[in-house]
Amino acid sequence: MSIQGYANQFVCDLVAYEPGKPVEETARELGLDPSQIIKLASNENPFGPSPLAKEAMTKALDEAHIYPDGGAWKLRNAIAEKYGVEMGNVVLGNGSNEIIELMCHCFLRPGAALIAAEHAFVVYKLMATLFGADYVEVPDPEFVHDLEAMADAITPETRLVFVANPNNPTGTLVGQEAIDRFVERLPEHVVAVFDEAYHEFLSDAPDTVKYVREGRNVVVMRTFSKAQGLAALRIGFGLAPKAIADVLHKARQPFNANAIAQAGALAAIEDEAHVRKTVENNEAGLAYYHEEFTKRGLQYVPSVANFVLVEVGDGDRVFAEMLKKGVIVRAMRSYKLPGWVRISVGTPEQNRRCLVVLDEILAG
Numbered sequence: 001m002s003i004q005g006y007a008n009q010f011v012c013d014l015v016a017y018e019p020g021k022p023v024e025e026t027a028r029e030l031g032l033d034p035s036q037i038i039k040l041a042s043n044e045n046p047f048g049p050s051p052l053a054k055e056a057m058t059k060a061l062d063e064a065h066i067y068p069d070g071g072a073w074k075l076r077n078a079i080a081e082k083y084g085v086e087m088g089n090v091v092l093g094n095g096s097n098e099i100i101e102l103m104c105h106c107f108l109r110p111g112a113a114l115i116a117a118e119h120a121f122v123v124y125k126l127m128a129t130l131f132g133a134d135y136v137e138v139p140d141p142e143f144v145h146d147l148e149a150m151a152d153a154i155t156p157e158t159r160l161v162f163v164a165n166p167n168n169p170t171g172t173l174v175g176q177e178a179i180d181r182f183v184e185r186l187p188e189h190v191v192a193v194f195d196e197a198y199h200e201f202l203s204d205a206p207d208t209v210k211y212v213r214e215g216r217n218v219v220v221m222r223t224f225s226k227a228q229g230l231a232a233l234r235i236g237f238g239l240a241p242k243a244i245a246d247v248l249h250k251a252r253q254p255f256n257a258n259a260i261a262q263a264g265a266l267a268a269i270e271d272e273a274h275v276r277k278t279v280e281n282n283e284a285g286l287a288y289y290h291e292e293f294t295k296r297g298l299q300y301v302p303s304v305a306n307f308v309l310v311e312v313g314d315g316d317r318v319f320a321e322m323l324k325k326g327v328i329v330r331a332m333r334s335y336k337l338p339g340w341v342r343i344s345v346g347t348p349e350q351n352r353r354c355l356v357v358l359d360e361i362l363a364g
Contacts, residue, residue: 041342043305056266085212091240102248104130113155114160119169122335145165148181164195169330201279235262315333322358
């Protein structure tokens, strides 16, 4: 018997998460000049990292031989001050993805259930499966979370409900009133997790942190990967009532937030100018894509995040053909949307080039 025969079958049967195709890999495979490739597949910041963060990280390299502060006292205090909570409410993760995993470590087991929307972030399903829990998908009409239906789906076995807001890959948002009604319906054995990776791009963001301050069974996840441009550092955080945060800390690995990432994130909190520049560019880019897709008669989902989901007929083909021309987008078959691609907002020049290439492919 091969070694796979001794591995957990439910792990072997999983389809691994597939990230956006890297620029260097694309260049190697297709013989392209890396400098001529644009990547609009992973919702990254087209302006790069916060300049203040770059400076702080460079200084932090001088002490790269020393283990990081395992409790991340400075960064957790800075986050707590920014969001009006206590340091004990803040849990750092190796990207906010680790907070997802920590929640599953702490609350899922065989027989338990995790609820999410039908077109939500695929990692939720992956994590539920890894922990032997049931994964319950609730339809999302018009690609928007139906929180009433998600609350209706809660059973005595439910432990977690994930709400991505704005949602990836649809870019849609659930408003404050719907969230308030949903939280009021939560039974005491269920934790609601609001995944808010794109929070900074919102002009009128719902307030979910208030539930943490109230001690509700609510966890709010944020990240430094998007607006602050620190995706390579893998640094994110969860805001949670202290009782939940204490449990999460028991499950996390020691030193899960490295010192360079802590230094970069701490400086990025203060770099409001970089975030403002990023958000303004994103607003213009979304408007541009929405207008141009409308002109072309392409169906798309109006987005409030930093990407747009657009129907192109055959997402895999369009992805592959655009890749050959040095433009990387994201095919959506893994989200049960084989006719769609997701396009991140880049610089104005990148956005224009993306549409030129898309037009060429669709015309062919």
